[in-house]
Amino acid sequence: EGKIESILGQAVPSGTLFEIFHRVARLWEPAVSKLVMDFRNEMVKHADETGWRTDGHSGYAWIFCSESISLFKFMDNRSAETPKSVLGSEKSSSVLVVDRYAGYNQSPCRIQYCWVHLKRDVEDLEKEFDDPEVRSFVGALEPLMSKVIRLRGRPISKAVYKKEAKSLKRKILKIVNAPARHLGIRNIQYIFQKHHNRLFLWVSDRRIPADNNRAERELRPTVIA
Numbered sequence: 001e002g003k004i005e006s007i008l009g010q011a012v013p014s015g016t017l018f019e020i021f022h023r024v025a026r027l028w029e030p031a032v033s034k035l036v037m038d039f040r041n042e043m044v045k046h047a048d049e050t051g052w053r054t055d056g057h058s059g060y061a062w063i064f065c066s067e068s069i070s071l072f073k074f075m076d077n078r079s080a081e082t083p084k085s086v087l088g089s090e091k092s093s094s095v096l097v098v099d100r101y102a103g104y105n106q107s108p109c110r111i112q113y114c115w116v117h118l119k120r121d122v123e124d125l126e127k128e129f130d131d132p133e134v135r136s137f138v139g140a141l142e143p144l145m146s147k148v149i150r151l152r153g154r155p156i157s158k159a160v161y162k163k164e165a166k167s168l169k170r171k172i173l174k175i176v177n178a179p180a181r182h183l184g185i186r187n188i189q190y191i192f193q194k195h196h197n198r199l200f201l202w203v204s205d206r207r208i209p210a211d212n213n214r215a216e217r218e219l220r221p222t223v224i225a
Helices: 002-008 014-040 081-087 115-128 132-151 158-176 183-194 213-224
Strands: 044-054 057-065 070-075 095-098 110-113
Touching: 014 070, 014 081, 044 081, 044 213, 057 081, 057 213, 070 081, 095 213, 110 115, 115 132, 115 183, 132 158, 132 183, 158 183
Parallel strands: 044 095, 095 110
Antiparallel strands: 044 057, 057 070
């Protein structure tokens, strides 16, 4: 409201703007509810959130999207109640692709963690530690993670996709389950071991991406604006 009022100047008082916004909200409310229900029925969903300021007050902009639906929520907190309000509580076999933020842990659907975020953690490990064991670990794991992220977009058949996906999984598991002395390496390995069921859903179903790029692309114009 503050931004629009500054653009219009004194031509339209703030009270009138609030009345207009509330009326528009009432008109669109049934459509929003329908979109939320349609979103819950999508097989593959994405979610993300970022810091957001409204009239100088800190908050968060949330995106919930699929191939055909994009829902935005602007909240004053990063509570797990926000994804709960969109995803509902009914158990589902659908998949939600997210980063490892704990606010999504109670989602009623299966979760696929974003490999792009995890790959950055692996790369940061090598930047932080000038250590031969770390260099060897990152040198073996990072190229495989890059292949995972690119695999879905390659022009290959479903059969070839599954074969290569299983091969990548097998090679990655061998690396993350190997003995390691360096605590940084063991921390990365722990992520794979603890969240195994949230890292490899893409192996058996090509519809499930190993990255959360869709949500980040959908959210970027809002952040820029």
